[in-house]
Amino acid sequence: DIQLTQSPSFLSASVGDRVTITCRATQGISSYLAWYQQKPGKAPKLLIYAASTLQSGVPSRFSGSKSGTDFTLTVSSLQPEDFATYFCQQFNSYPLTFGGGTKVEIK
């Protein structure tokens, strides 16, 4: 199974900060990676697919990139509504797997 390791698992930041979350895969997954945002008590929401393609309706302050087996989600200027948990997910092979999550909290 492909493991996805997210770092950090917890992040404290202020409004306006630039925030970067990393997701590392245990083997090559091409660009078959998606990022989701989840708020407490709510379902995940798709932010990015194909490693770097912004889902329709998602603010442009969110971006994704890939370097080898390392994937990055960046929020260029954190807004109050961005405080949430973020998950990566791979679609390269079964079983589909998720990263452990990164919780972004207000400093």
Added chain:
Amino acid sequence: QVQLVQSGAEVKKPGASVKVSCKASGYTFTKYSITWVRQAPGQGLEWMGWISAENGNTNYAQKLQGRVTMTTDTSTRTAYMELRSLRSDDTAVYYCARWEAFWSGYYAFDYWGQGTLVTVSS
């Protein structure tokens, strides 16, 4: 607008079965697969499997093989997930989601149901 509406919370005893429904609207049901993901309390996301709404083909996570069955009813645009021989570690919120296959050849779960809490307790 695309919506997936799931059935309500369930409380089951160990060894019992549960069947969760997911009613779709706002898109052509048979053009997409439905996938199921669960989340234990305070934990991460676990993919359970998918079902094609077009032909009923399925693919289940190996750890759930033999205990899970996913079905669809195209007449009511509803997907179902049944989990049998429930254990305490099956306690989780169960989500259905639409599996989007983008023109570029990539995939994502683009719309999600609101989640169904299944509690397994004696």
